[in-house]
Amino acid sequence: MxxxxxxxxxxxxxxxxxxxxxxxxxxxxxxxxxxxxxxxxxxxxxxxxxxxxxxxxxxxxxxxxxxxxxxxxxxxxxxxxxxxxxxxxxxxxxxxxxxxxxxxxxxxxxxxxxxxxxxxxxxxxxxxxxxxxxxxxxxxxxxxxxxxxxxxxxxxxxxxxxxxxxxxxxxxxxxxxxxxxxxxxxHPTSRPALVVRSTAKLDFPPSLVAETRLVDQDGKVTYRYAGLRLFAYSGDRWVVIVGREPGHRRLTITTLRDDSTIRVDVVNG
Known part of the structure; x- marks a missing residue:
């Protein structure tokens, strides 16, 4: 039974x-x-x-x-x-x-x-x-x-x-x-904004993502990227919205591996 x-x-x-x-x-x-x-x-x-x-x-x-x-x-x-x-x-x-x-x-x-x-x-x-x-x-x-x-x-x-x-x-x-x-x-701006810091230079379109090269007092170089939007996060991958490139009907999205070489901050705005 x-x-x-x-x-x-x-x-x-x-x-x-x-x-x-x-x-x-x-x-x-x-x-x-x-x-x-x-x-x-x-x-x-x-x-x-x-x-x-x-x-x-x-x-x-x-x-x-x-x-x-x-x-x-x-x-x-x-x-x-x-x-x-x-x-x-x-x-x-x-x-x-x-x-x-x-x-x-x-x-x-x-x-x-x-x-x-x-x-x-x-x-x-x-x-x-x-x-x-x-x-x-x-x-x-x-x-x-x-x-x-x-x-x-x-x-x-x-x-x-x-x-x-x-x-x-x-x-x-x-x-x-x-x-x-x-x-x-x-409406990509409805997604949270991201600021990405990386120890290596990332290949983002300069017309869509603002890159800033930072050097600390010890001479260590990092790169800061602004203008990205968060699409999703899964496992060890950040899915980010890069923007709409000229001539493209749809947004460009890419993935970033979540490891020790990058830091991703979710910010307001």
């Missing part, structure tokens, strides 16, 4: 964790891909992806869950109605009745699946398409697991619903990441 209860709790939790992890990875890929930076160089950990994904993924997953619950309620009401409709079905020559409820269910499921196919081809809103695909599986599911062979049918339904969830997750994560990147691209 305890093992069954543990499995009942662990399976949905594992699936939810996988969705949130995938959401975080996809969103980070969209954010940095917008600026042409490969996010793998930032070495995000699993925890980073989970923390960056859970806050944004909660709303779409909650909406999808509520929508599926609504579909299940409508399906249950339709089943009740179908029981009454089947009594009114006209008999055919050999004495059987036409399964009106099953035919209607199959027609609705096929129509929803066709709608999802159109959305998958890029001719309709993909988030709606993902919901429609899940609805098609829920509505047409009973036709797949009638009789004794219930497990294969339920497995198909569960796989289709899972595919719809990952589809919706991919679309929303990409859009969310691009929206954040576009916001930063339009």
């Amino acid at each position: 305890a093992v069954e209860l543990l499995g009942f709790v662990a399976a949905p939790l594992t699936a939810l964790t996988s969705v949130v992890l995938y959401f975080g990875w996809n969103r980070q890929s969209a954010i940095y891909g917008y600026f042409g930076l490969d996010p793998t160089v930032l070495k995000f950990s699993v925890q980073d992806y989970l923390l960056r994904g859970v806050g944004v993924a909660f709303k779409p997953l909650a909406v999808l869950l509520a929508a599926l619950v609504l579909v299940l309620v409508v399906k249950r009401l339709a089943d009740r109605f179908g029981e009454h409709v089947s009594r009114w079905s006209s008999p055919v020559r050999w004495g059987r009745r036409v399964p009106v409820a099953s035919i209607a269910r199959a027609a609705v499921a096929l129509g929803l699946a066709a709608w999802a196919g159109v959305a998958l081809a890029g001719r309709f809103e993909p988030l709606v398409g993902a919901f429609v695909l899940a609805s098609a599986a829920v509505v047409g599911g009973p036709l797949l697991h009638r009789g004794r062979r219930t497990f294969p049918g339920r497995a198909v339904v569960g796989s289709i619903v899972a595919l719809a969830v990952f589809w919706a997750t991919t679309v929303h994560a990409t859009r969310s990441g691009w929206a954040l990147a576009e916001q930063v691209d339009r």
Whole structure:
């Protein structure tokens, strides 16, 4: 009993964790891909992806869950109605009745699946398409697991619903990441300002970043760079906004390794 209860709790939790992890990875890929930076160089950990994904993924997953619950309620009401409709079905020559409820269910499921196919081809809103695909599986599911062979049918339904969830997750994560990147691209001054001190000369465009050469009383040379903005920090990498170079539509961002040769100060302004 305890093992069954543990499995009942662990399976949905594992699936939810996988969705949130995938959401975080996809969103980070969209954010940095917008600026042409490969996010793998930032070495995000699993925890980073989970923390960056859970806050944004909660709303779409909650909406999808509520929508599926609504579909299940409508399906249950339709089943009740179908029981009454089947009594009114006209008999055919050999004495059987036409399964009106099953035919209607199959027609609705096929129509929803066709709608999802159109959305998958890029001719309709993909988030709606993902919901429609899940609805098609829920509505047409009973036709797949009638009789004794219930497990294969339920497995198909569960796989289709899972595919719809990952589809919706991919679309929303990409859009969310691009929206954040576009916001930063339009308003870079909304990000914190940085002052970088380095023992080695850094290759920043002089038209965008102010470089000051400093010599202390012992003759040690350091370089101070101002005009940078903080984009993010991950592991041992600072992701900094350099600025918008002439002729470029998007901001230039770069990474700095967080080691003993540089010092990064976050300042106001």
